[in-house]
Amino acid sequence: MRGLYIHMPFCKQICSYCDFPKMVSSIENYRIYLDAIKKEINSKRNDLEGITSIYIGGGTPNVYPDNLLEELLDYIYPYLKNSKENTIECNPELITDSQAKLFYKYGINRVSLGVQSISPSALSLLGRHHKMEDVTQAINILRANHIQNISMDFIFGFPNEDIDTLLADLDYVYSMNVPHVSFYSLILEDKTIFSYLLSKGKLKLLDDDIIADMYDIINKRMKEHGYKHYEVSNYAKEGFESIHNELYWKEEEYVGIGMGASGFIKPYRYSNYKSLKKYLELVEEEKIEIDSSEEKKEFMMLGLRMLDGISLSYYEMKYHSSPILDFDLSKHIDSGILKIEDDRLFIPEDKLFIANIVYEEFV
Ligand code: SF4
Structure with a gap:
């Protein structure tokens, strides 16, 4: 995709x-x-x-x-x-x-x-x-x-x-x-x-x-x-x-075109200038290489916005580790803000309004 x-x-x-x-x-x-x-x-x-x-x-x-x-x-x-x-x-x-x-x-x-x-x-x-x-x-x-x-x-x-x-x-x-x-x-x-x-x-x-x-x-x-x-x-x-x-939510690649647009073509994320004058002259403002720890954080942050959450086996295949080990998530599982069911790690619908508590782990 x-x-x-x-x-x-x-x-x-x-x-x-x-x-x-x-x-x-x-x-x-x-x-x-x-x-x-x-x-x-x-x-x-x-x-x-x-x-x-x-x-x-x-x-x-x-x-x-x-x-x-x-x-x-x-x-x-x-x-x-x-x-x-x-x-x-x-x-x-x-x-x-x-x-x-x-x-x-x-x-x-x-x-x-x-x-x-x-x-x-x-x-x-x-x-x-x-x-x-x-x-x-x-x-x-x-x-x-x-x-x-x-x-x-x-x-x-x-x-x-x-x-x-x-x-x-x-x-x-x-x-x-x-x-x-x-x-x-x-x-x-x-x-x-x-x-x-x-x-x-x-x-x-x-x-x-x-x-x-x-x-x-x-x-x-x-x-x-x-x-x-x-x-x-x-x-x-x-x-x-x-x-x-x-x-976007699944951390797939995309090309961004135009003033203020950003794109993600692995391993780079780029952003275009937000001012028309600069965009017309120079187009891109910055291009940064995303290392795997940044990519994991973005994957978790965006994936947990989905009601289905993230697939633990997909995470393991992609990063050769577990999100529970990579981030301090056990306390959120114990408190019920995060749930594991089968292969899915997700935030239940009635906890979405306080999801920022979990997102802070990925900032
Ligand atoms: S000002 Fe912002 S919110 Fe309003 S139409 Fe333009 S882009 Fe949309």
């Missing part, structure tokens, strides 16, 4: 919580950036043999006009046509019929929609500019254009959110019956609008206990509606787990 990630950094506006590599759209930069990523793709073509999944993320990839989006899709079509899962992240209010037709024409078979919430006041607080009706319309357009594998991203635990708001978001998920949903707990990152407001005393965060209750509600209700909770923040109908994301 090997993936390709392409980062499209432009957004119409900046959301209050966002710390992704992004910048406000400027039409004159679209062409310059497209030429730069085509050049980077060409320079990494030897690593792109046998790509099994492609993810075009952002930023907001579908802020691009159709002609430039088509130029990108056409350029990577040799990879798209042979890859199993091809995802593009989209803002719902920007999806058009002609755009969905392009997706279908070039083999995009999965669309991830940034919904976040359907509550108008929540969307306004989060800095999003769509309405629930835009999401419904986007899903209808995609389905009319043969794209059934749709994922919706939601955020929970944001300031002022109450249980009724969360329940309304969950009910909307079930009414749209999409096969994949992500619920991310709000993380307050530095250098975001939220962190600025918090520092000025203009924002009050929810208590951890309330957020933990919300997470329990999500887990319970998603299960009741036929979604498998397969990763800390991800839920899927049978057979719709994200192939591309599993590749």
Whole structure:
């Protein structure tokens, strides 16, 4: 398995919580950036043999006009046509019929929609500019254009959110019956609008206990509606787990293209510059060799995000040792935060909210 990630950094506006590599759209930069990523793709073509999944993320990839989006899709079509899962992240209010037709024409078979919430006041607080009706319309357009594998991203635990708001978001998920949903707990990152407001005393965060209750509600209700909770923040109908994301969680190789993207081609991990100017001039910021102790830590950290956890025999085959010996895990097994069943070492669903206690072993 090997993936390709392409980062499209432009957004119409900046959301209050966002710390992704992004910048406000400027039409004159679209062409310059497209030429730069085509050049980077060409320079990494030897690593792109046998790509099994492609993810075009952002930023907001579908802020691009159709002609430039088509130029990108056409350029990577040799990879798209042979890859199993091809995802593009989209803002719902920007999806058009002609755009969905392009997706279908070039083999995009999965669309991830940034919904976040359907509550108008929540969307306004989060800095999003769509309405629930835009999401419904986007899903209808995609389905009319043969794209059934749709994922919706939601955020929970944001300031002022109450249980009724969360329940309304969950009910909307079930009414749209999409096969994949992500619920991310709000993380307050530095250098975001939220962190600025918090520092000025203009924002009050929810208590951890309330957020933990919300997470329990999500887990319970998603299960009741036929979604498998397969990763800390991800839920899927049978057979719709994200192939591309599993590749990150399972420490497989991937090529990252674009501003702020990172890649992992053994034994190297590299990151591209997060500033457009530097990316256009120099592309990569750093390339570091990952030694086996670092690789083990990443394998454990990412693998334990999966509800199935890690396979002990796979770990032994890969590293010729046991994670119980390599890390101080016995105390977590004794306390019940970690469990072993057959060949699997995993964090039980009801302990995921305190999983950081285990993750600290791998930092
Ligand atoms: S959350 Fe997404 S749409 Fe909002 S600013 Fe960040 S990258 Fe852009």
